[in-house]
Amino acid sequence: MVGRDGIAFAIPLLIRSGIRTLTTARSNPQAGTDILWIGLAIVAVAIPRSGFQTLARLNLIGTSRSVEYAIRGDLLRHLFRLDASFWGHTRTGDVMASATNDLNAVRMMLGPGLTSMFESLIALPVAIAVLASVNWRLTVAAMLPAPFAVLLLVRFGGIIRRRFDRIQALFSTMSAAVQQTIAGARVVRSFVREKAEQSRFEGMNRSYVRLNCILGLYASTLDPLLTFTTGISVLIVLWYGGSLVVAHQLSVPNFVMFTTYMAMLVRPIASLGRVVNMMQRGMASVARLQLLFDETPEIDPGAWLEPHEARSNSAQEAAGGISLKQVSVFYGSHAALDSIDLEIAAGSTLAILGESGAGKSTLVKLITRTIDPTIGCISFDGVDCREMPLTSVRTLVGVVPQETFLFSITLADNIALGVGAVPLDQIRHAASIAGLDPDLAALPDGFDTIVGERGIMLSGGQKQRIAIARAILKNPRILVLDDALSSVDSVTEQRILEHLKGVMAERTTILVTHRVATAMRADHIILLRQGHIVEQGTHSALLEMSGRYARLARLQVLEEELEVL
Numbered sequence: 001m002v003g004r005d006g007i008a009f010a011i012p013l014l015i016r017s018g019i020r021t022l023t024t025a026r027s028n029p030q031a032g033t034d035i036l037w038i039g040l041a042i043v044a045v046a047i048p049r050s051g052f053q054t055l056a057r058l059n060l061i062g063t064s065r066s067v068e069y070a071i072r073g074d075l076l077r078h079l080f081r082l083d084a085s086f087w088g089h090t091r092t093g094d095v096m097a098s099a100t101n102d103l104n105a106v107r108m109m110l111g112p113g114l115t116s117m118f119e120s121l122i123a124l125p126v127a128i129a130v131l132a133s134v135n136w137r138l139t140v141a142a143m144l145p146a147p148f149a150v151l152l153l154v155r156f157g158g159i160i161r162r163r164f165d166r167i168q169a170l171f172s173t174m175s176a177a178v179q180q181t182i183a184g185a186r187v188v189r190s191f192v193r194e195k196a197e198q199s200r201f202e203g204m205n206r207s208y209v210r211l212n213c214i215l216g217l218y219a220s221t222l223d224p225l226l227t228f229t230t231g232i233s234v235l236i237v238l239w240y241g242g243s244l245v246v247a248h249q250l251s252v253p254n255f256v257m258f259t260t261y262m263a264m265l266v267r268p269i270a271s272l273g274r275v276v277n278m279m280q281r282g283m284a285s286v287a288r289l290q291l292l293f294d295e296t297p298e299i300d301p302g303a304w305l306e307p308h309e310a311r312s313n314s315a316q317e318a319a320g321g322i323s324l325k326q327v328s329v330f331y332g333s334h335a336a337l338d339s340i341d342l343e344i345a346a347g348s349t350l351a352i353l354g355e356s357g358a359g360k361s362t363l364v365k366l367i368t369r370t371i372d373p374t375i376g377c378i379s380f381d382g383v384d385c386r387e388m389p390l391t392s393v394r395t396l397v398g399v400v401p402q403e404t405f406l407f408s409i410t411l412a413d414n415i416a417l418g419v420g421a422v423p424l425d426q427i428r429h430a431a432s433i434a435g436l437d438p439d440l441a442a443l444p445d446g447f448d449t450i451v452g453e454r455g456i457m458l459s460g461g462q463k464q465r466i467a468i469a470r471a472i473l474k475n476p477r478i479l480v481l482d483d484a485l486s487s488v489d490s491v492t493e494q495r496i497l498e499h500l501k502g503v504m505a506e507r508t509t510i511l512v513t514h515r516v517a518t519a520m521r522a523d524h525i526i527l528l529r530q531g532h533i534v535e536q537g538t539h540s541a542l543l544e545m546s547g548r549y550a551r552l553a554r555l556q557v558l559e560e561e562l563e564v565l
């Protein structure tokens with residue numbers, strides 16, 4: 001850029017010598033050829049000038065793209081580290097808006113924004129210095145409108161930034177609305193909410209357009225205003241400079257050179273408006289991205305281990321015993337679990353029963369370390385979980401969640417999600433234990449069928465069986481089924497559990513369920529109610545107690561008899 005502008009500044013000098021040659025042409029027989037040479041020199045100067053310009057632009061714009069690439073990568077890595085505490089208070093749409101619009105604004109600031117800013121910032125002082133060396137009085141006069149231009153830039157800069165902030169906030173809300181409408185499309189349709197959702201969205205969309213138009217108006221007023229101030233400068237130069245020429249205080253060649261420099265300055269000054277616009281948008285976006293980057297996960301993930309390291313670290317010595325001591329979990333001021341003491345022996349099976357909201361999933365989240373206890377301590381084989389790297393815990397524990405997410409990849413890849421490349425035999429085996437055989441027969445391409453969002457839609461029960469196969473294939477020391485069989489009928493549930501017997505015998509298993517028929521398979525049963533363990537023991541001990549469990553058992557036997565009828 002410096003090279004480029006250095007070259008550009010040679011042009012008015014050449015023009016000046018051209019005019020000098022012309023004014024002395026009568027006494028100089030060489031004048032014609034001199035003029036030709038000067039003309040050629042101007043052309044020769046212009047060629048590398050555009051070459052420099054192209055190189056400089058390519059360089060800066062390439063850099064801004066790499067910066068954008070790096071920030072986007074960092075952002076995704078950062079988002080992966082954030083846990084439930086972050087996603088609980090953030091809309092997916094906001095994050096999506098930041099990842100697209102804010103990143104774009106930052107790139108514009110670093111690429112075209114910085115390019116134009118450097119162009120202007122280098123061009124202005126150099127030009128002023130050259131002008132002052134020709135005639136400083138005329139230079140000062142030409143600069144008179146400058147404070148007005150600065151005032152304009154500052155005023156408009158503030159306005160643009162505030163306006164852009166509002167636009168980005170609205171864009172976030174709109175992205176969130178789009179994301180939720182798509183995610184909840186089925187609900188929207190089944191409750192005939194399309195019209196209402198559409199008009200709500202249309203309102204936002206209209207404001208978005210209106211706000212953008214207003215911002216565009218401000219941005220596009222700035223450019224002509226700046227051009228107007230430079231116009232006044234040119235006017236001053238013509239008038240005052242002209243009178244200097246008449247008074248023989250300024251030579252004609254110098255006057256022409258002066259005005260040529262002035263003309264060269266119009267573009268960088270006018271582009272300052274664009275610079276301010278891009279810089280202000282960029283800064284607003286940087287601030288918003290910074291907020292996102294400042295989020296920290298509530299659970300310190302500890303050292304990041306590759307899954308195979310974590311596996312070999314933990315799997316060898318891990319027996320799979322879990323111990324909870326005086327554990328409480330608060331969501332705000334509400335205790336989801338209250339002073340729980342629980343010993344789960346390695347290799348045993350624990351069943352957790354309780355009505356919805358009792359705290360069952362919260363207990364599961366503790367064991368998978370999705371959350372940490374507010375008070376108390378949970379340990380695996382005697383090691384406080386807070387002293388274990390998060391990846392070790394996650395490798396130790398395999399969970400079949402209440403809600404499963406399937407990726408738009410083949411069934412086989414979905415099952416092998418946690419383990420990477422494995423022989424199809426192993427996938428087939430896991431699928432078979434999970435009771436997927438009848439479903440497989442119905443799928444067009446078997447294991448190669450694409451499922452999930454952009455593939456075949458599966459029923460809730462089928463998804464759960466895939467999730468079970470996923471967990472089995474991962475071969476964890478601790479297997480957790482969080483109400484994972486709730487969407488299959490009780491006959492299928494018992495059949496799957498029968499298949500799972502072998503898998504469960506080798507490891508610690510936790511079954512969250514509301515069926516007594518499932519709970520009775522466990523070595524130990526706990527009954528949760530409002531965050532407390534209200535009854536616990538073996539199936540027969542609990543029946544003898546004639547408490548809630550016994551009542552539930554009687555009720556469910558009755559239900560089954562009714563079902564048979």
Ligand SMILES: Nc1ncnc2c1ncn2[C@@H]1O[C@H](COP(=O)(O)OP(=O)(O)O)[C@@H](O)[C@H]1O
Nearest residue numbers: 088331336354355356357358359360361362363
């Ligand atoms: N992320 C959360 N934020 C606030 N409250 C929650 C959250 N998750 C669960 N709860 C509350 O904690 C209690 C226990 O929830 P949960 O463990 O999901 O129960 P269960 O799985 O037994 O139905 C409920 O009252 C529920 O409303």
Ligand SMILES: [Mg+2]
Nearest residue numbers: 360361402483
């Ligand atoms: Mg639950």
